[in-house]
Amino acid sequence: MSAKTIVITGTASGFGQLSVRRFSEAGWNVVATVRKETDLDTHAAMENVKTLLLDVDDEQADLAFGELAQSQFGRVDALINNAGYFQSGPLEATTMDQAHRQFQTNVFGLIALNKAFIPIFREQRSGVIVNVSSISADGGYPYNSVYQASKAAVASLTEGLHAELSGFGVLVKALHPGAMATKIYSKIDGAQNVPEDYDASWKAFTSLNMILSDPEITAEAMYRMVIDGDTRKVHYYSGPDGEATPRVKQLLGQDWYFEELSARNRNEATPLWEALMPHPKSTARN
Numbered sequence: 460m461s462a463k464t465i466v467i468t469g470t471a472s473g474f475g476q477l478s479v480r481r482f483s484e485a486g487w488n489v490v491a492t493v494r495k496e497t498d499l500d501t502h503a504a505m506e507n508v509k510t511l512l513l514d515v516d517d518e519q520a521d522l523a524f525g526e527l528a529q530s531q532f533g534r535v536d537a538l539i540n541n542a543g544y545f546q547s548g549p550l551e552a553t554t555m556d557q558a559h560r561q562f563q564t565n566v567f568g569l570i571a572l573n574k575a576f577i578p579i580f581r582e583q584r585s586g587v588i589v590n591v592s593s594i595s596a597d598g599g600y601p602y603n604s605v606y607q608a609s610k611a612a613v614a615s616l617t618e619g620l621h622a623e624l625s626g627f628g629v630l631v632k633a634l635h636p637g638a639m640a641t642k643i644y645s646k647i648d649g650a651q652n653v654p655e656d657y658d659a660s661w662k663a664f665t666s667l668n669m670i671l672s673d674p675e676i677t678a679e680a681m682y683r684m685v686i687d688g689d690t691r692k693v694h695y696y697s698g699p700d701g702e703a704t705p706r707v708k709q710l711l712g713q714d715w716y717f718e719e720l721s722a723r724n725r726n727e728a729t730p731l732w733e734a735l736m737p738h739p740k741s742t743a744r745n
Contacts, residue, residue, distance in 0.1 A: 462507065464488040464532045465477045465685065468515060468525075468572065469542030471498040474636070477678035478539065483508050485682065487530040492524075492542070513541045515568030516560075525575035537587040542560045544608045548650025549657050557650070558605050558741075565609035573620065577629070581685045584628040587685045592633045594701040599717060601664055601724050614694070621693045632684050633694050636677045637701030639641065663726040672698035700735035707715045707735045 465482050469475040470491040471733050479491045483505045491502055492513035502508040511530045513524060545555065547559040569590060580586025593610040595603050617633035624631055653661070680697040696702045708716045719732045 460533075462486055462488050462536075464490065464534055465537040465539065466490045466492070466528045466535055466576070467539045467541055468492045468513065468530050469494075470510070471495065471501055474674040474677040474681070475539075475541040476501060478541070478681045479508060480505070481682045482685075490528045490531050490535070494542075494633040513542075515572065516563050518567065518571045521568055521571035522575050523725055524572065525579050528576075529579060532699055534583075535576065535579055536585070537589070538572065539589045539591070539681055539685070540572055541591045541681075542568065543591065545603075545610075546609075547602055549602060549661075552650035552653040552657075553605055554650075561605050561609050561703050562612070565606070566612045569613060570616065573616075577620075577624065580629040581624065581627045586629045588617075588620070588629065588631045589622075589681060590614075590631070590633050592617070592635050594635045594637045594696065594698070594704050596635060599720060602661065607644050618668045618693055625690065630688075630690060632692065634677070634680060634684060635694060635701055635705075636680075636694045637672060637696070637698030637704070660725065664724050672700075702734055711737070 465487050467482070469480055469490060471477050471493045475491075479502050480490050487507070489502070489505070490595070491508055491510045491513075493499060493501060493510060494514050496512065498584040499510050499512065502510050511527070511531075513520060515521060525535070533643070543565045544561075546557055553585050573588060573590070576586070576588065584705040590613050592614040593607070595607040595615045596611040598607070600607065607713060614633045614635070617631055620631040680695060684695050687745075694705075696705060711719065719729060723732050723736075724727055
């Protein structure tokens, strides 16, 4: 039986890079994408990996990428839409250009790639699409509102596609990683000229110790999502905070959850919140 093939976008670092290794070691052929020519040798040590240039902001390149990817190993069995970045800061200080760029990369580029691969999977009556969302889509954190909105759009899109494509044997799933020790926080597109009124709450929020989990957790979650064959499950979560947030939100109800979260964001977490949510611990990886 010939090896299966997966396409993974945004693989120059983080759990995109780690997931390439995970699938390669499991015997899959991998078509990995990077945005910069200097990253083309990222996976050079793995013979069953072909690394291609793709800027997901280029919708025409995205729409043509299905056929290009298919030509690398003769078929495609799965797609992980991992490429994306993090926009932060108060909405008031975020420019419309920044908001548009965030949605272009995280949402519209992802939509174009879904469109590129859906015909392939539909015609072969099999395939798995994993769209990477974020626990931010569930959490309601301050100073991430544009990023959260983009990731909520990804989650909602995935739900619709799951219903549209299940009859063709195509599984569509959303992954909601918690905070991971990757380079995403060193690549932030931050708001500028923030009004001084935000200083106190911004400092309180940024002084909180974040849970930074080992990104291997998310790479493993990606692998399991692709191979588990679960036709019903749409949303998957990775990392201690990623797994805890939806459960705590369901337990408390939305109103109580947001009351507790607001206190936490002011650095005034209650004993209840401390008891329910995982405690911060860094396992940072370069």
